[in-house]
Amino acid sequence: MILKLLFRNAFRHRLRTVLTICGICVAILAFGLLRTVISAWYAGVNASSATRLVTRNSISLIFPLPISYKEKIRNVDGVKLVSAGSWFGGFYINEKNFFANFAVESKSYLDLYPEFVIPSDQKSSYLKERKGCVVGVKLAKRFGWKLGDTVVLKGTIYPGNWEFVIKAIYKGRDKNVDESQFFFHWEYLNETVKKLWARRADQVGFYMIGVTSPDIAAVAARNIDKMFNNSFAETLTETEKAFQMGFVSLSQTILTVIELVTMIVIVIIMVVVANTMAMSVRERMNEYAVFKTLGFGGLFLAFLILGESLLITSLGCIMGIILTFPAADAFMGAVGDYFPIFNISTQTIYLDIIASFIVGVVAAIFPVRQAITVPIASGLGRIG
Amino acid sequence: MGLLFFYSFRNLLARKLTTCLTAAGMSLVVFVFASIVMLAEGLQKTLVDTGTYDNVVVIRRSAVSEVQSGIERLQASIVETSPQIATGEKGRILLAKELVVLITLEKKKTNSPANVTIRGISENSLILRPQVKFIAGRMPRPGTSEIAVGLGIAKGFKNIGIGQTLVFAMRPWTVVGIFDAGNTGYSSEIWGDVDQFMPAFRRPAYSSILFKLRKSSDFEVFKKNIESDPRLTLEAKRETQYYKEQSEMMAKFLRVLGETLTLVFSIGAIVGAMITMYSAVANRTGEIGTLRALGFNRGTILLAFLMESLLLGLIGGIVGLIFGSFMQFITVSTTNFQTFSELSFNFRITFEIIYKSLLFSIIMGFVGGILPAFRAARMNVVDALKEN
Numbered sequence: 001m002i003l004k005l006l007f008r009n010a011f012r013h014r015l016r017t018v019l020t021i022c023g024i025c026v027a028i029l030a031f032g033l034l035r036t037v038i039s040a041w042y043a044g045v046n047a048s049s050a051t052r053l054v055t056r057n058s059i060s061l062i063f064p065l066p067i068s069y070k071e072k073i074r075n076v077d078g079v080k081l082v083s084a085g086s087w088f089g090g091f092y093i094n095e096k097n098f099f100a101n102f103a104v105e106s107k108s109y110l111d112l113y114p115e116f117v118i119p120s121d122q123k124s125s126y127l128k129e130r131k132g133c134v135v136g137v138k139l140a141k142r143f144g145w146k147l148g149d150t151v152v153l154k155g156t157i158y159p160g161n162w163e164f165v166i167k168a169i170y171k172g173r174d175k176n177v178d179e180s181q182f183f184f185h186w187e188y189l190n191e192t193v194k195k196l197w198a199r200r201a202d203q204v205g206f207y208m209i210g211v212t213s214p215d216i217a218a219v220a221a222r223n224i225d226k227m228f229n230n231s232f233a234e235t236l237t238e239t240e241k242a243f244q245m246g247f248v249s250l251s252q253t254i255l256t257v258i259e260l261v262t263m264i265v266i267v268i269i270m271v272v273v274a275n276t277m278a279m280s281v282r283e284r285m286n287e288y289a290v291f292k293t294l295g296f297g298g299l300f301l302a303f304l305i306l307g308e309s310l311l312i313t314s315l316g317c318i319m320g321i322i323l324t325f326p327a328a329d330a331f332m333g334a335v336g337d338y339f340p341i342f343n344i345s346t347q348t349i350y351l352d353i354i355a356s357f358i359v360g361v362v363a364a365i366f367p368v369r370q371a372i373t374v375p376i377a378s379g380l381g382r383i384g
Numbered sequence: 385m386g387l388l389f390f391y392s393f394r395n396l397l398a399r400k401l402t403t404c405l406t407a408a409g410m411s412l413v414v415f416v417f418a419s420i421v422m423l424a425e426g427l428q429k430t431l432v433d434t435g436t437y438d439n440v441v442v443i444r445r446s447a448v449s450e451v452q453s454g455i456e457r458l459q460a461s462i463v464e465t466s467p468q469i470a471t472g473e474k475g476r477i478l479l480a481k482e483l484v485v486l487i488t489l490e491k492k493k494t495n496s497p498a499n500v501t502i503r504g505i506s507e508n509s510l511i512l513r514p515q516v517k518f519i520a521g522r523m524p525r526p527g528t529s530e531i532a533v534g535l536g537i538a539k540g541f542k543n544i545g546i547g548q549t550l551v552f553a554m555r556p557w558t559v560v561g562i563f564d565a566g567n568t569g570y571s572s573e574i575w576g577d578v579d580q581f582m583p584a585f586r587r588p589a590y591s592s593i594l595f596k597l598r599k600s601s602d603f604e605v606f607k608k609n610i611e612s613d614p615r616l617t618l619e620a621k622r623e624t625q626y627y628k629e630q631s632e633m634m635a636k637f638l639r640v641l642g643e644t645l646t647l648v649f650s651i652g653a654i655v656g657a658m659i660t661m662y663s664a665v666a667n668r669t670g671e672i673g674t675l676r677a678l679g680f681n682r683g684t685i686l687l688a689f690l691m692e693s694l695l696l697g698l699i700g701g702i703v704g705l706i707f708g709s710f711m712q713f714i715t716v717s718t719t720n721f722q723t724f725s726e727l728s729f730n731f732r733i734t735f736e737i738i739y740k741s742l743l744f745s746i747i748m749g750f751v752g753g754i755l756p757a758f759r760a761a762r763m764n765v766v767d768a769l770k771e772n
Contacts, residue, residue, distance in 0.1 A: 015662060016662060016663065019655045019658055019659050019662075022655055023655035026655075027649075030649065034645075059488070060487050060488045061499070061724075062451060062485060062486050062724070089452065095448065154446060156447055159445060199588065232554075246496075246497060249494070249498075251718060251721070253716050257423070261416055261645060264412055264415070264416055265648075265652070268409050268412045268413060268649060268656075271405045271406075272405075272409055272652055275402055275409075275656055275659060278402060278405070279660075366401075
């Protein structure tokens with residue numbers, strides 16, 4: 001009965017309600033997409049494993065470490081696997097075609113990253129081919145690469161044209177895995193570096209370390225750093241999560257801006273809904289006076305107005321959530337190169353619902369107060 | 385016309401809450417639009433101001449930025465002998481061979497690490513950059529472990545003040561000066577003697593060469609000579625161009641972000657304006673009837689309501705811009721991913737941003753008001769009068 005009343009009331013001014021619902025729908029859509037953009041930033045953090053450590057030069061990421069550290073690190077208690085790699089920083093044809101590309105010690109690297117799923121025949125043919133490289137499914141799709149293709153990357157850190165043969169294409173084990181990376185044999189890089197710039201040879205940008213259990217990670221990290229204290233290249237070892245977090249915190253300001261903006265979109269829509277509710281209530285003031293004359297209390301009126309407000313916002317919210325999915329796909333198509341992982345999390349959907357609930361409640365506060373406090377006589381006398 | 389305007393204006397005043405709410409919605413949209421565009425503008429301005437048109441930067445071919453670049457001493461001395469380089473006091477050439485590396489320091493506010501640019505400078509570095517002024521202390525003396533820091537670094541990072549020491553590259557460095565380079569990238573750098581930094585960081589090669597042209601028009605000749613010399617693997621860029629390229633990616637990102645967001649947000653605000661205007665029309669049916677009976681024609685009614693909505697948009701736009709312009713006092717410091725180093729810059733308002741935001745707010749008012757205004761204009765006189 002009361003629900004019917006709510007529905008009838010909400011759609012009394014059909015145009016106004018439909019417009020308001022559209023507004024909420026757009027706002028929820030924008031909110032959802034922005035939250036997804038933020039979580040895309042943290043994708044690397046979420047995908048990192050608790051049993052992996054990263055060692056790099058303590059000065060900063062651009063300084064290398066000697067390859068000779070590898071055996072020393074392997075001797076540290078709790079270390080199971082050590083792999084090394086360098087950020088290659090090459091681009092395909094044009095600088096704008098950005099993607100992550102590394103030179104890695106392939107065998108141990110693939111062992112450390114079981115989430116990169118590669119068919120075993122491709123894996124062995126990659127390991128045999130000196131110029132071989134592994135690319136992610138998404139990256140292969142982006143440039144139309146197929147197995148066996150020869151790809152030339154232009155180096156920014158290691159100048160020149162570098163030729164690679166695609167020997168394997170990996171898929172992610174789950175949705176969190178970045179499928180747009182490119183990696184190849186560090187030995188291939190080092191060989192050429194040795195010939196051309198001998199003093200830069202036998203150096204790596206980072207060590208990836210697999211430890212036996214997450215509990216031992218902190219101790220192992222400390223022991224590794226202690227070992228290289230006061231050497232020419234001091235190290236900084238942290239868990240993969242902390243390492244990835246370091247990248248996120250570099251762009252903290254931009255993230256804060258986006259977070260602020262998500263708040264603003266909610267405020268904008270709050271204002272719109274509040275306006276709608278204020279108008280409806282003003283127009284119905286004499287009806288409320290009639291309710292009061294009939295003996296209905298303030299609580300009933302509050303329920304009526306709040307219910308209407310929540311009904312409108314939840315309808316908009318549901319539509320917004322439904323639309324978020326195709327919109328995210330479209331967004332991914334447009335800027336997928338910058339955000340390798342772009343999934344709508346369940347948390348985002350919960351936040352959508354909470355936001356629309358808050359909007360519904362806040363928008364109803366003023367009108368409810370007005371309706372409750374209006375004296376019956378003046379309410380009856382009022383002309384909307 | 386005056387009467388019409390007055391009518392629209394008084395109508396907005398008559399229903400304060402609704403007017404405020406609608407204008408507030410629009411002003412928020414304009415605020416978001418203006419601030420994000422201001423941010424992109426500030427970033428670009430900072431990096432463009434960093435360069436001087438007559439200065440030339442030489443880096444390794446395809447290195448994109450100084451950090452990735454490396455110039456061997458031998459190649460550097462070949463560049464040094466070019467005839468296009470200007471001469472300064474005592475007939476010495478105005479050229480600086482520099483080293484640029486990154487180190488990690490902790491930020492004051494967030495405690496999070498950030499990559500800071502370290503520049504090894506030589507004698508001429510300061511002369512080549514007239515924007516850089518020392519506000520405290522002095523230049524680091526050559527041959528010592530002294531450094532000078534930019535104002536952005538001194539403000540934003542921990543334990544950096546005159547007399548304090550920073551430890552990096554396994555050596556302590558004493559801060560002896562703080563320089564202000566205005567809104568340029570240099571404010572986010574640390575400077576010290578290049579001949580001290582090179583052994584400390586174990587980098588036997590320079591990163592870049594900066595010099596002033598004897599004649600501005602000599603650039604093309606120099607560029608051709610350098611890039612066709614088989615002994616060199618270098619490329620030359622005007623300093624302004626070099627820094628402009630470094631801001632491109634991030635400025636584009638900010639612009640696209642700002643434009644998409646405002647496009648989406650404006651739908652919300654337009655809906656708000658539409659709701660307000662429709663109800664304004666509905667509430668004033670009687671008035672519209674009276675006006676028509678008095679002899680005002682449909683066009684005038686249309687104009688009156690449209691004007692009300694445009695006015696609403698304009699109020700929103702002005703309020704949004706006022707709040708937006710306060711953002712100019714805020715300094716943003718973040719990583720420029722193209723150079724991978726920390727850069728601080730301000731929000732910056734320009735005439736173009738003001739006019740675009742106002743235009744944008746008026747368009748929102750127009751789109752929101754046009755349909756309701758048509759409804760008002762199409763009303764039948766007799767029916768409208770009957771309403772009351």
